Amino acid sequence: MEVANRIVAEVLAGVKEKIRPGIETRELDELAEEMCRRRQVEPAFKGYRGYPRSLCVSVNEEVVHGIPGPRRLKAGDLVSVDFGVRYDGYHGDAAITVPVGEVSPRAQALLEATEKSLYAGIAMLKVGNRLSDISHAVQEVVEGAGFGVVRDFVGHGIGRSLHEDPQVPNFGPPGRGPKLQAGMTLAIEPMVSMGSWQVRILEDGWTAVTMDGSYAAHFEHSVALTENGVLILSRL
Numbered sequence: 001m002e003v004a005n006r007i008v009a010e011v012l013a014g015v016k017e018k019i020r021p022g023i024e025t026r027e028l029d030e031l032a033e034e035m036c037r038r039r040q041v042e043p044a045f046k047g048y049r050g051y052p053r054s055l056c057v058s059v060n061e062e063v064v065h066g067i068p069g070p071r072r073l074k075a076g077d078l079v080s081v082d083f084g085v086r087y088d089g090y091h092g093d094a095a096i097t098v099p100v101g102e103v104s105p106r107a108q109a110l111l112e113a114t115e116k117s118l119y120a121g122i123a124m125l126k127v128g129n130r131l132s133d134i135s136h137a138v139q140e141v142v143e144g145a146g147f148g149v150v151r152d153f154v155g156h157g158i159g160r161s162l163h164e165d166p167q168v169p170n171f172g173p174p175g176r177g178p179k180l181q182a183g184m185t186l187a188i189e190p191m192v193s194m195g196s197w198q199v200r201i202l203e204d205g206w207t208a209v210t211m212d213g214s215y216a217a218h219f220e221h222s223v224a225l226t227e228n229g230v231l232i233l234s235r236l
Contacts, residue, residue: 006092019079113142154168168186
């Protein structure tokens with residue numbers, strides 16, 4: 001899983017370098033596929049429940065699962081990129097949100113709050129804590145900054161399968177759910193909107209957008225809990 005997630009981090013870093021006004025989202029997907037071929041790993045999303053691409057590229061009001069295509073990015077966009085691989089029977093999964101050129105101060109604040117909430121959730125990953133301690137920490141940061149926590153999608157366990165139990169919501173009271181134990185591997189992924197947390201799915205059956213059209217951000221790391229603390233597997 002360390003190898004799988006390091007590859008995910010390298011691919012996301014390569015994609016991030018290419019994000020600029022004028023590039024098509026399918027070009028980012030093609031780059032991710034080429035990087036997988038060079039590393040001899042399988043993109044985990046392609047074909048998963050029928051998903052047609054290797055990357056999820058979600059722009060502005062798109063929260064998650066945006067399908068790459070001919071859309072050209074422009075200055076001021078927010079672009080969330082979610083990616084996973086399968087390596088030697090195990091999975092890696094991570095996501096980043098990237099500003100395209102100059103973005104509004106409010107959009108920049110959204111990015112910063114979402115990423116901060118991810119690390120607040122990771123900080124609660126301690127042996128003996130409860131699963132919802134992660135959820136509560138994320139929600140406190142997000143709502144404290146004046147943004148909305150998307151509730152229709154959650155983080156998850158990860159390992160031999162891309163999505164495993166337990167689900168990891170990004171909201172809720174602390175002190176609930178299973179106790180955290182050494183050996184757990186989780187994908188923690190706050191999805192945050194500038195306005196309402198409510199979302200709907202577009203006709204393509206995949207792309208989730210905010211109900212009110214407000215911008216969204218998404219950050220994710222795959223992490224492992226050990227007796228000696230947390231390993232953030234998908235961080236370079």
